[in-house]
Amino acid sequence: MALPREFPPLSAEQVVGSTCTRLAGLGSEIRRMFLLGEERRRERPGSKLIDLSLGNPDLEPPEAVLKALIEVASEVLPGAHRYMDNAGYPEVRAFIGRSLSHTEGVLLGENNVFLTCGAAGGIQILMRVLLDPGDEVVLFAPYFSEYVPYSVNMGAKPVTVPTDDAHLPHPHALEAALTPSTRLVILNSPNNPSGVVYPRATCEALFEVLRRHRERTGRVVHVLSDEPYANLIFKPSDYVPLLPLYDALWVVRSHSKDLGLAGERIGYLAWGKALEGASTLGALRNAARSMGFVNAPALMQRLLPKVFDARVDTGVYAERVRAFCDILAAGGVSCVRPGGTFFVFPKSPVLDDRAFSQALLEKGVLVVPGSGFGKPGYVRCSLSRPLEEVKEAANIYVLAYKAMQKEADKLF
Ligand code: PLP
Numbered sequence: 097m098a099l100p101r102e103f104p105p106l107s108a109e110q111v112v113g114s115t116c117t118r119l120a121g122l123g124s125e126i127r128r129m130f131l132l133g134e135e136r137r138r139e140r141p142g143s144k145l146i147d148l149s150l151g152n153p154d155l156e157p158p159e160a161v162l163k164a165l166i167e168v169a170s171e172v173l174p175g176a177h178r179y180m181d182n183a184g185y186p187e188v189r190a191f192i193g194r195s196l197s198h199t200e201g202v203l204l205g206e207n208n209v210f211l212t213c214g215a216a217g218g219i220q221i222l223m224r225v226l227l228d229p230g231d232e233v234v235l236f237a238p239y240f241s242e243y244v245p246y247s248v249n250m251g252a253k254p255v256t257v258p259t260d261d262a263h264l265p266h267p268h269a270l271e272a273a274l275t276p277s278t279r280l281v282i283l284n285s286p287n288n289p290s291g292v293v294y295p296r297a298t299c300e301a302l303f304e305v306l307r308r309h310r311e312r313t314g315r316v317v318h319v320l321s322d323e324p325y326a327n328l329i330f331k332p333s334d335y336v337p338l339l340p341l342y343d344a345l346w347v348v349r350s351h352s353k354d355l356g357l358a359g360e361r362i363g364y365l366a367w368g369k370a371l372e373g374a375s376t377l378g379a380l381r382n383a384a385r386s387m388g389f390v391n392a393p394a395l396m397q398r399l400l401p402k403v404f405d406a407r408v409d410t411g412v413y414a415e416r417v418r419a420f421c422d423i424l425a426a427g428g429v430s431c432v433r434p435g436g437t438f439f440v441f442p443k444s445p446v447l448d449d450r451a452f453s454q455a456l457l458e459k460g461v462l463v464v465p466g467s468g469f470g471k472p473g474y475v476r477c478s479l480s481r482p483l484e485e486v487k488e489a490a491n492i493y494v495l496a497y498k499a500m501q502k503e504a505d506k507l508f
Contacts, residue, residue, distance in 0.1 A: 122245045125468020126150065129453065133462045146481060146489045149462045151288060153438065154480040155408040157356040164402040168395055176398070182381040182391050184211030184364075191401045192364055200337040200347070202368050210380045211392040211400075213361040215324045215350035217384075219246055222346055222365060223280070224383035226318055227252045231279035236265040237470030238441060240288045240322065252279070256470045262432050263290040263441065263471075267301040274309050280318050281306065283338070286325040289469045289476035290441040291417065291434020293329055296336045303342040318344045324363070327354035327407055329436035330414040343370035351400075353437075356408050362396035413438040416479040416486045423487060427494030438479045441466065442493070445501040447473045456496050461489045 129149045136145060157165075183189060186206050193204035212218035227233070229251030235243050237256050247254045257273045259265050270281070281302070285294035306317045321338045326349060329335050338345055350363030367376065384390060417434050424431045424442055431442035444452040449465035449472050456463055456475070466474030477493075479486050 119245045119248060122241075122248060125241065126464050128468075129457075129462060129464050132454075132457060136457060136462075144460050145457075145462055146460060146485050146492075147462045148477040148479065148481065148489055149464050150480070151439070151478050152480055153353050153356050153358060153408070154482075155356050155412060158403075158406045158408060160406045161355050161357070161399070161403045164399055165395075167402070168398045171398075177394060180391055180394065182384045183377055184209070184392055185394075185397050188397045188400055189364075191404070192366070195404055196366055199335075200366075201340045202337075204339075204366060204368070207372055207377060208366055208368065210365045210377065210384075211397050212348070212350075212363045212365055212384075213389050213392050214352055214358070214363045215322060215348045216242065216246075216363075217361065217389050217392070218348040218350070218363050218365045219243075219320065219322060220249070220387060221380055221383040221389065222320060222348070223247065223250050223252070224387055225379045226280055228279075230277060232275060232277045234270065234273055234278060234281040235470065236283070238263060238287070238289050238466060238474070238476075239282070239470050240284055241468050241470075243282055253277070259471070263287065263292045264294060264298050265302060267305045270302055271305050271309075274305070274317070276313065276315065278309075278315070278317050280320060282320045282322055284322040285336070286329055286434070286436035287439075288325065288437060289439050289464070289466070290432060291437040291439045292432060292441075293334045293435035294336065299336055299338055300341060306342065316344050318346065321345060321347045323347055324350045324353050325437045328410055328413060328438070330410060330417075331435065334435050339366070339368045343368065346371070354407050354410075355403065357396070360393065360396050362392055362400065364392075410436075413479065416481075416483055419483060420477065420479055420486050420490045423490035424493060427491075427497065429494055429497050440477045440479060441469075441471075441474050442477065444473055444475050445497045446504050449473055449475050452496070452500055455500055456493065459492050459496050461492050461496075 133145060133147060189209040190206040192209045193206055196204050212221060223246060227250040231252045232255045233247040233252050234255050234257055236259050244254045255273055257269050310316055319342055326335060347366045352358035417440060420440050421431055421433050429442055434440055446452060449467055453463050453465045453475055463475040463477050466472055
């Protein structure tokens with residue numbers, strides 16, 4: 097038998113297109129820190145590294161979810177594993193519509209819901225529907241860094257708008273950023289990386305700016321409320337349903353974090369009556385088709401109605417966040433207390449957050465510089481580690497902060 101033919105390896109340039117190389121360079125701070133962490137592990141095997149870099153939830157799915165998963169996997173239903181409507185099973189969409197009608201304060205049904213491959217899939221499909229090359233997407237910094245490559249994928253331009261010291265957006269800053277090309281504003285509350293929950297008054301003031309812009313220019317600016325952490329709010333009454341407040345509003349949710357199912361890729365888009373026109377579902381179907389998502393995983397869709405009210409224990413994340421912030425506060429480190437998520441976004445002692453992240457890495461704590469989220473001078477700590485490690489990391493943080501602050505003081 098002839099030996100299998102071996103081809104010489106092709107170079108990276110011969111394989112990877114320049115657009116992909118450019119995308120890889122966008123928002124790559126998390127990856128950069130991950131690689132630095134790997135390097136440290138290689139160089140100092142056995143030395144402790146508390147990894148607070150990745151937003152990968154460490155809580156396992158609740159017992160009820162695992163049981164329901166076995167149930168749906170065991171059901172023998174003809175056609176259960178075939179292609180389906182790109183929007184998802186009608187009965188699952190109707191169920192989600194009914195459930196959201198109770199929590200969101202607007203009446204939703206099967207034609208207001210599109211099941212997606214996680215929040216990321218939902219954001220990409222919606223961007224494909226809304227955006228043309230050259231359109232602008234407004235992001236409030238700090239923002240989830242993936243919004244940048246997602247926008248660039250569509251030929252759109254991300255526009256960063258600063259927030260205040262409490263990481264809250266302001267209407268005048270939004271107003272100053274609007275141009276004839278603004279097509280989409282992304283809100284993300286509770287926020288990754290700050291954990292901050294936007295109050296109702298903040299959101300209302302932003303919508304008012306967009307309404308005035310429409311009156312003046314005739315242009316409709318859409319809002320995407322990216323809510324994968326909606327069920328990880330520590331005080332559930334802090335949740336602000338946005339659908340009743342603005343007509344051109346899309347909500348995207350997922351169960352990556354609240355059910356610990358990030359690898360299973362299930363989420364959905366929802367929208368109100370003003371966007372319900374006959375072409376909305378069709379446009380989303382075409383976007384899902386043309387981008388190759390096709391439909392959300394069938395098994396996960398069938399799981400959703402059975403586990404819709406299940407949650408990981410938010411109290412675990414709340415306790416870690418409280419402990420971490422308490423230690424920082426006692427050590428004199430400024431940090432806005434998150435209202436949800438498992439992220440904390442404290443101040444760096446110097447504007448050069450990369451230098452501070454490097455100093456923390458030297459002391460055995462891996463974080464991500466705020467520059468990667470559009471807001472230098474801070475770092476993101478993902479508390480997806482057990483409580484004891486979280487406390488240990490907070491104590492190291494305070495020591496490193498004070499040491500660098502002392503150095504900086506000497507220079508000025
Ligand atoms: N949006 C935000 C703000 C996120 O933090 C994440 C994941 O970390 C996503 C979207 C994507 O989530 P999913 O896993 O549901 O695609």
